[in-house]
Amino acid sequence: MNIQGLDYNTQREALQLPEYGREIQKMIEVAIALPTKEERLRCAKTIVKLMETKVPQIKSNADYKQTLWDHLYLMSRQQLDIDWPYDVSEAEKIHAKPEPLPLPQTSIRLRHYGRLVEELCEKLKVMPEGDERDELARLTANQMKRDLMLWGHGSIDDEKVVDDIARMTDGVIQLNLSHLSLPRSVPSDNGAASKKGKKKK
DSSP states (O other): OOOTTOOOGGGSOOOSSGGGHHHHHHHHHHHHHOSSHHHHHHHHHHHHHHHHHHSGGGGGSTTHHHHHHHHHHHHTTTOOOSOOSSOOTTGGGGGOOOOOOOOOOSOOSSTTTHHHHHHHHHHHHHSOSSHHHHHHHHHHHHHHHHHHHHHTOSOOOHHHHHHHHHHHTTTSOOOOGGGOOOOSOOOOSHHHHHHHHSOOO
8 A cells, every 4th residue: 555645664765774864865965965075074974973973883893893894885875985994895795795615525425314424424434433433223214213213214214224334334333133232112292292282181
């Protein structure tokens, strides 16, 4: 619904830095239109003082004055012709987007187990025999069984876990099911949620 005479924010020009509000933006537009550099600079200094009151927490930064003038430069869309008291040549970097992080280039052999299990298997391959390796193998197998049950990837028989850990460690780890106790189920909140949903008769 469009009512004549009402001014909606959605119909206005988007603010460069919304934290300072539209009034500051309007003041900057007035400063840009002033006829002399001296007048524009005097007006800019007044605007910066007002900007400081709009965002008082900015004073916690050691170089907050520089930041305020950088922000003024950005909000003026580089159209404010003054002798800038601070170097604003780096101001554009405020809006610069960081470079995207590169994705992992190595593939996972069995994706349903994830990279952590694969890293554990790589560690098991080089560990010397002993109680420490046996305990890590047991913990890894438990995690693998949980992953299989959680994601429902194929069979969740204990034999599959034994086969997979042997394959992922290139045959170094050969688990004996008779001496291995793997989890039988994954805790789920579904049962509790369904009980709460039932009404008492």
